[in-house]
Amino acid sequence: MRIKLLGWTEIVALLLLSCGFIVPMFTRSVLVYSVLNQAFVGVIAAESVWIMLRMNLLSFATPAFMAIGGYTVAIAGQYDITDAFLMTAAAFLVPALVAVPLGALVLRLRGTYFVLVTFVLSQIMQLLIFETPGLTGGSNGISGVAPVTLFGAEMGTNRLVLEYACGLAMGATLITGVLTRYFRQHFAAIEENEILAESLGLVVWRYKALGFVVAAGVAGLAGYSLVNMLLTAHPSSFDSATAVDFIAYTIIGGRLSILGPVLGTGALVYATNLFGTHGQYAQGLYGVLILVVVLAARGGIVGTIAALWRRVS
Amino acid sequence: MDQFIQAAIIGVSLGAQYALLALGFTLIFGILGVVNFSHGGFYMLGGYVAYSCVAFLGLPYPLAVLVAVVATGALGWVFELFLLERLVDDHLATLMLTLGLYLVVSTGLLTVFGPLSMEFAFPVTGALHMGPIYVPRENLIVLVVCLAAIAALWLVLFRTDLGRGLRALADDRAVAMAQGLRPKLLFPLAFAIATGLAGLTGALVTPILSLSPNVGDPVLATSFLTVILGGLGSLEGAALAAFVVGIVEAFSSVYFGGSIGALVLFVLVLLLLVFRPTGLMGRPVRGA
Amino acid sequence: MKHRLFVAAMLTLPATAFAQNCEMKLGAMGPMSGGAAQWGLAMNSAAELAAAEVNQEGGVKIGGKTCKVVVVPYDSKYTADGAAAGSNALAAQDIHLIIGPVGSPEATGIKPVAARNEQISWNASYAKNALEPKFPLMFHIAPGPSGWADAVIKRAMKEFPMKSVALIAPNDQGGTDIASVDAEAYKANGVTTTEEYYQRGTTNFAPIVTRILAAKPDVVDTASSPPGDAGVIIKQLRLAGFTGAIGRLGGPGTDEIVRVSGGLDVLKNFYWFETVPTGDPKVRAIDDEYKKLLGKDPIGGTAVWADLPAARMTLKAVSIAGTDDAKAVAAALRKMPVDDPNIGKGYWAGKKQFGIAQELQFPFGVGIIKDGKNLGVERQEVKPE
Numbered sequence: 001m002r003i004k005l006l007g008w009t010e011i012v013a014l015l016l017l018s019c020g021f022i023v024p025m026f027t028r029s030v031l032v033y034s035v036l037n038q039a040f041v042g043v044i045a046a047e048s049v050w051i052m053l054r055m056n057l058l059s060f061a062t063p064a065f066m067a068i069g070g071y072t073v074a075i076a077g078q079y080d081i082t083d084a085f086l087m088t089a090a091a092f093l094v095p096a097l098v099a100v101p102l103g104a105l106v107l108r109l110r111g112t113y114f115v116l117v118t119f120v121l122s123q124i125m126q127l128l129i130f131e132t133p134g135l136t137g138g139s140n141g142i143s144g145v146a147p148v149t150l151f152g153a154e155m156g157t158n159r160l161v162l163e164y165a166c167g168l169a170m171g172a173t174l175i176t177g178v179l180t181r182y183f184r185q186h187f188a189a190i191e192e193n194e195i196l197a198e199s200l201g202l203v204v205w206r207y208k209a210l211g212f213v214v215a216a217g218v219a220g221l222a223g224y225s226l227v228n229m230l231l232t233a234h235p236s237s238f239d240s241a242t243a244v245d246f247i248a249y250t251i252i253g254g255r256l257s258i259l260g261p262v263l264g265t266g267a268l269v270y271a272t273n274l275f276g277t278h279g280q281y282a283q284g285l286y287g288v289l290i291l292v293v294v295l296a297a298r299g300g301i302v303g304t305i306a307a308l309w310r311r312v313s
Numbered sequence: 314m315d316q317f318i319q320a321a322i323i324g325v326s327l328g329a330q331y332a333l334l335a336l337g338f339t340l341i342f343g344i345l346g347v348v349n350f351s352h353g354g355f356y357m358l359g360g361y362v363a364y365s366c367v368a369f370l371g372l373p374y375p376l377a378v379l380v381a382v383v384a385t386g387a388l389g390w391v392f393e394l395f396l397l398e399r400l401v402d403d404h405l406a407t408l409m410l411t412l413g414l415y416l417v418v419s420t421g422l423l424t425v426f427g428p429l430s431m432e433f434a435f436p437v438t439g440a441l442h443m444g445p446i447y448v449p450r451e452n453l454i455v456l457v458v459c460l461a462a463i464a465a466l467w468l469v470l471f472r473t474d475l476g477r478g479l480r481a482l483a484d485d486r487a488v489a490m491a492q493g494l495r496p497k498l499l500f501p502l503a504f505a506i507a508t509g510l511a512g513l514t515g516a517l518v519t520p521i522l523s524l525s526p527n528v529g530d531p532v533l534a535t536s537f538l539t540v541i542l543g544g545l546g547s548l549e550g551a552a553l554a555a556f557v558v559g560i561v562e563a564f565s566s567v568y569f570g571g572s573i574g575a576l577v578l579f580v581l582v583l584l585l586l587v588f589r590p591t592g593l594m595g596r597p598v599r600g601a
Numbered sequence: 602m603k604h605r606l607f608v609a610a611m612l613t614l615p616a617t618a619f620a621q622n623c624e625m626k627l628g629a630m631g632p633m634s635g636g637a638a639q640w641g642l643a644m645n646s647a648a649e650l651a652a653a654e655v656n657q658e659g660g661v662k663i664g665g666k667t668c669k670v671v672v673v674p675y676d677s678k679y680t681a682d683g684a685a686a687g688s689n690a691l692a693a694q695d696i697h698l699i700i701g702p703v704g705s706p707e708a709t710g711i712k713p714v715a716a717r718n719e720q721i722s723w724n725a726s727y728a729k730n731a732l733e734p735k736f737p738l739m740f741h742i743a744p745g746p747s748g749w750a751d752a753v754i755k756r757a758m759k760e761f762p763m764k765s766v767a768l769i770a771p772n773d774q775g776g777t778d779i780a781s782v783d784a785e786a787y788k789a790n791g792v793t794t795t796e797e798y799y800q801r802g803t804t805n806f807a808p809i810v811t812r813i814l815a816a817k818p819d820v821v822d823t824a825s826s827p828p829g830d831a832g833v834i835i836k837q838l839r840l841a842g843f844t845g846a847i848g849r850l851g852g853p854g855t856d857e858i859v860r861v862s863g864g865l866d867v868l869k870n871f872y873w874f875e876t877v878p879t880g881d882p883k884v885r886a887i888d889d890e891y892k893k894l895l896g897k898d899p900i901g902g903t904a905v906w907a908d909l910p911a912a913r914m915t916l917k918a919v920s921i922a923g924t925d926d927a928k929a930v931a932a933a934l935r936k937m938p939v940d941d942p943n944i945g946k947g948y949w950a951g952k953k954q955f956g957i958a959q960e961l962q963f964p965f966g967v968g969i970i971k972d973g974k975n976l977g978v979e980r981q982e983v984k985p986e
Contacts, residue, residue, distance in 0.1 A: 283420050
């Protein structure tokens, strides 16, 4: 059995993301930069959700791990540690390490119990931030986070920030892609029927724990990218309600392949920016969009494209 | 000691309110397998319908509550029948649909009624004082209505054919359908009962607390919490857990303050789930 | 309706740079959905009114032409990311002037981004760092409690003698940044304080009320709790048998508090800070003018009145500068005397607190309700720093 490390969907996803390096050659529009930058943050967070969905687990804990990753970098910045490679590693590893004991606790739960307990986790994280002002700045957050440095050079301009976010998104996609490809059959077995998989000798908990830990690390990268974009680590950025957005990105995009979170995030982030200028109607328009896509496009954007493709060919 | 008794009284009255909300939430989950993100929307809608009946139509408050129950139930029925029903087996899709509905409902209310709280008062006010201890009269009424609603729901589910049908669908849909039960008829009905309960809670509680287009947000979180604790799909569990959550919230807020109190509540729920992964009275459930 | 929304959506697509006669876009930002929607919608109403006034006379003068002012709202959702995204979305429509945002997280989020986009933004947050010298294009609408808390407390103490006060506010930045400053002001007046923070989203305050009352304070102050929350807190305080005075050294919203709490009889003894002297008929006339010019009621209550002067002055500064370039408009603003036809005369403040004098300080109001009787809102003039 030969296991491919990357399939064509991952390669298409990476190519799509690489527009972050190409687009700045053609435009300097702040909106394009801003939407792309938000999308790069969102893609990473959505991929974290998607990893868990591969095992039929819907996680609301993404903002909690994003907060750990984001605050790790913000706090390190206060000690003048800004090296890009070091920070990327820290933003991935610290949440991943926290996820090890947490995973031991929550992975015993299945289905909707898991959904609800991850929801509680992100609520707890929010309160922990409020209750630890010495470390996290409490309700005021940490503002004026030092820009990241690459080989000692500061990445301060809009374009560099965007390109860095793009790099992080591609890195996260690579990690997600390799993980889900390499363990494709294991994850599929767990998704299909966990008890059956276990009875056939698959050590289910090992793969679930691995998925959970990597998903936490990936979410940490999203938090890092977000903090780097805003130069601020603020509790409102990691509100438990934002988990719903990342889940929406993934489901609207389609859970079939990694293209789902990428396309879904792109579409919904663009829509959010578009609707934002409609003031009080913004949320309602977003709601209508979700209703329409879910009803009209089964399997999300990716599922619909796949269905169309089948019909054409 | 006074403080202790007072906290217990508050806890029970919080519990009554949470029970009404959690019953509907767990009913929808138990029977349809849908996590209803729009539950808070129906709560708000119940409040606004009752408010409109009193303020614009001049109806007496009890009648307004009834109208609110019927209206929210009807909307739930329509929503289930025409939108949710098509995708009822896709748990992620239904989650997104109910989320979309919630966003539309809250934007609609914001647009029609504006962002400010309404002037909507409970017809009975005041409290019974016994020394330093007090019990607000309106809370007693909510408690009575809540117990009546739980009793009524129990009667419907366990003493009628309709209830037997619903429970059969919850237990094993395939077998139930093979026996000739028709989910197309029963699902919208179950959804309507649940949303009607949320509407009832809204109509009862918003005049005691406040009514604005964002009071639905915390409802979801509370229902979530209660329902996990109780065990998904278990009515008895939800009712029991609601009172546990209410009492824990009351005591932790009184003794630790609002912010740490909430933290205590969440950590307790987390711990309980770790040691009893299916809640107080739950059973293993289908995947999300 | 759907069609209109669709057309509107198409028009705001960044690519459609359509050439109209001459038009200047003014941004209005703040939370326009969710719990704080009122404040963002008030920003929008204020911007709309200021624009309508200017448009009545043709518009603002830009480079010898008279340009119509169009308001573009943005829902920044009370988050740092929302405001940052909003700054960019507005910048993409070539908007250099933003009335808003409102919340402390929003102010934190917009500062670096608006600076990069060269936009003026008028935040109305009570954040302790609402202005910073390194962000010279930021302006500030609502002075924080350090500017008025002392005056309100001194006035209140004349009516309601007090030795101890319990402050209650949400546990996020919107609550902690103001209640802690209020507490300092009470202490400076010899009043002992306790601070109590609740989780935003709390709906039933009975347990927290029980906790507060255990300390038997003379006065309870609801600080910057949202008006809906404050109304419930007051209702439940009175139910619990609390008879002392209740204060509110926070944002506007007294009408709403009266509605939610159950009326003046429930409030009984109440004192509060108003960002503008709301008792003044000239101030109240703003709503009539809005209705006359825009044909509907303004949304956002008294906050509209507080936000309006900033919008008016910004548009005036555009005509003086002859451009909507942020730096030029900011320079014109700094030289402009602070005077509003409805609110009265004010000053540029903020040098002491923020190190930069870009805060609008206007006469404010102290409202008193005594024994269930509304004594009205007294006007408090301000002195230059």
